[in-house]
Ligand code: DX5
């Protein structure tokens with residue numbers, strides 16, 4: 001069964017608790033939470049005060065995507081929000097192995113995200129140290145961007161890399177996922193589909209979640 005993880009960045013923060021309840025009551029599986037620092041990416045999103053609200057009201061796993069430089073300085077802080085997964089960026093960290101280890105020691109699943117222009121083969125040294133690869137379908141920073149087509153062949157290459165190295169890492173696709181590509185992504189090997197604007201820009205987010213779920217499992 002594929003996992004649908006709504007990106008809350010596209011939700012209405014003016015009624016955040018209602019938006020969280022909407023996801024609690026939906027067929028979505030995880031909350032995808034995008035933390036941006038304005039340095040690693042050209043945008044600032046949210047941090048601790050908002051994450052506290054998710055910790056309090058969310059009844060499904062929190063999947064925190066850190067788009068920040070030097071994430072190693074914030075692992076302990078973010079572990080306070082009891083995420084299921086903490087994802088750091090390949091491009092943002094020098095000592096990746098030790099940061100991944102730090103996440104896992106806290107009993108949190110370690111995710112590693114890569115930008116559309118980072119070669120898949122660069123992940124090889126880490127592929128057995130991680131629980132999830134977050135393959136970006138857009139350049140990180142904003143929701144509502146157009147899906148980068150090259151993500152499909154990259155997904156196939158990643159799938160091979162994981163199999164060849166007998167890794168258990170799941171594959172998450174983040175950015176530009178919608179009803180036009182979810183089926184192809186799922187059948188090419190994606191396990192977790194993150195989707196933001198497609199869900200929250202709709203009049204009926206629940207029906208979009210249901211369609212994403214259905215399309216990804218056919
Ligand atoms: C991009 C974020 C994504 C984004 C997804 O930097 O990591 O999670 O919010 O939004 P959509 O689905 O609108 O591309």
Ligand code: ZN
Pocket residue numbers: 007032033034065174194
């Ligand atoms: Zn994200």
